[in-house]
Amino acid sequence: MNRSSFSISGEEFARLADYIYRRTGIFYDENKRYYVEKRVFDRMKATGHEKFRDYFLYLRCDASGQEFQRLVNALTVNETYFFREYDQLKCFAEEALPEMLKGGCGRERPLRVWSAGCSTGEEAYTLAIILLEMLDSDGFGFEVHATDINDEVLQQAEKGVYEQRSVREVPSVYLEKYFVPVYGKYCLKPVVKEKVRFYQVNLLDRAQMQKMRGFDAIFCRNVLIYFDDRARREVALSFYESLRPGGFIFLGHSESMSRIAPIFRVRKFKNAIIYQK
Numbered sequence: 001m002n003r004s005s006f007s008i009s010g011e012e013f014a015r016l017a018d019y020i021y022r023r024t025g026i027f028y029d030e031n032k033r034y035y036v037e038k039r040v041f042d043r044m045k046a047t048g049h050e051k052f053r054d055y056f057l058y059l060r061c062d063a064s065g066q067e068f069q070r071l072v073n074a075l076t077v078n079e080t081y082f083f084r085e086y087d088q089l090k091c092f093a094e095e096a097l098p099e100m101l102k103g104g105c106g107r108e109r110p111l112r113v114w115s116a117g118c119s120t121g122e123e124a125y126t127l128a129i130i131l132l133e134m135l136d137s138d139g140f141g142f143e144v145h146a147t148d149i150n151d152e153v154l155q156q157a158e159k160g161v162y163e164q165r166s167v168r169e170v171p172s173v174y175l176e177k178y179f180v181p182v183y184g185k186y187c188l189k190p191v192v193k194e195k196v197r198f199y200q201v202n203l204l205d206r207a208q209m210q211k212m213r214g215f216d217a218i219f220c221r222n223v224l225i226y227f228d229d230r231a232r233r234e235v236a237l238s239f240y241e242s243l244r245p246g247g248f249i250f251l252g253h254s255e256s257m258s259r260i261a262p263i264f265r266v267r268k269f270k271n272a273i274i275y276q277k
């Protein structure tokens with residue numbers, strides 16, 4: 001079997017897309033058929049399956065969940081970099097954070113921030129750097145939780161070692177202060193790494209989501225763009241439960257919560273629009 005002669009029928013694609021959607025919220029329409037087919041082909045080769053029908057059965061019957069995990073790892077889009085969407089981060093640091101601190105968090109209890117769909121960790125470590133800059137010298141405490149469905153990116157994130165393209169937007173003063181250059185790569189210093197806890201959470205898994213409680217801010221940027229409205233709504237309502245009263249949710253700049261979950265208040269700050277419980 002070679003890639004050029006391999007294709008799956010419309011009906012097979014629809015069944016596979018529905019299976020992935022129900023388990024992850026990630027929605028593939030016909031336009032994404034080539035993208036999905038290519039990754040399925042690679043998994044079929046890796047697992048020694050010649051026919052899609054056999055592979056699909058194997059995928060569904062694998063009680064360990066390992067093959068599904070590998071397929072998800074191959075399918076997810078993990079593009080990210082440090083200090084992505086700088087204006088919104090500025091809004092977090094200069095406008096939302098002072099409001100959160102007024103509520104007593106930081107001193108009486110740690111401020112808790114969650115990077116949901118953290119990929120290889122750049123967003124979570126960016127938040128840790130910002131919070132170290134804004135809080136630590138005042139003796140405030142904070143935790144950054146970072147989760148993803150893809151277990152390979154989480155392993156990479158834990159290493160805290162990055163290529164130049166990941167750090168291209170890091171202000172030079174922070175690059176010098178928080179990274180060590182080693183053979184052309186950038187290694188995060190322990191002071192940042194120890195502030196972030198990485199673990200696996202599927203945003204569509206109700207049991208896992210019920211354990212995510214007591215957050216002051218959630219960053220879920222460039223994740224829900226791969227979902228359809230029904231799945232977005234389900235995740236948004238879970239986030240509502242995960243936030244403390246007054247907690248904030250930060251989405252990517254092209255994303256909006258108003259239509260899918262009007263339960264959140266819209267806050268228009270100087271640098272960004274964010275949503276509040």
Ligand SMILES: C[S@@+](CC[C@H](N)C(=O)[O-])C[C@H]1O[C@@H](n2cnc3c(N)ncnc32)[C@H](O)[C@@H]1O
Binds near residue numbers: 081123153202220
């Ligand atoms: C494009 S990256 C976004 C990374 C980062 N938030 C940013 O904005 O730079 C999207 C991430 O969402 C994750 N993801 C997709 N579906 C998910 C789900 N159901 N549960 C948890 N994470 C998911 C993917 O694995 C991927 O790492």
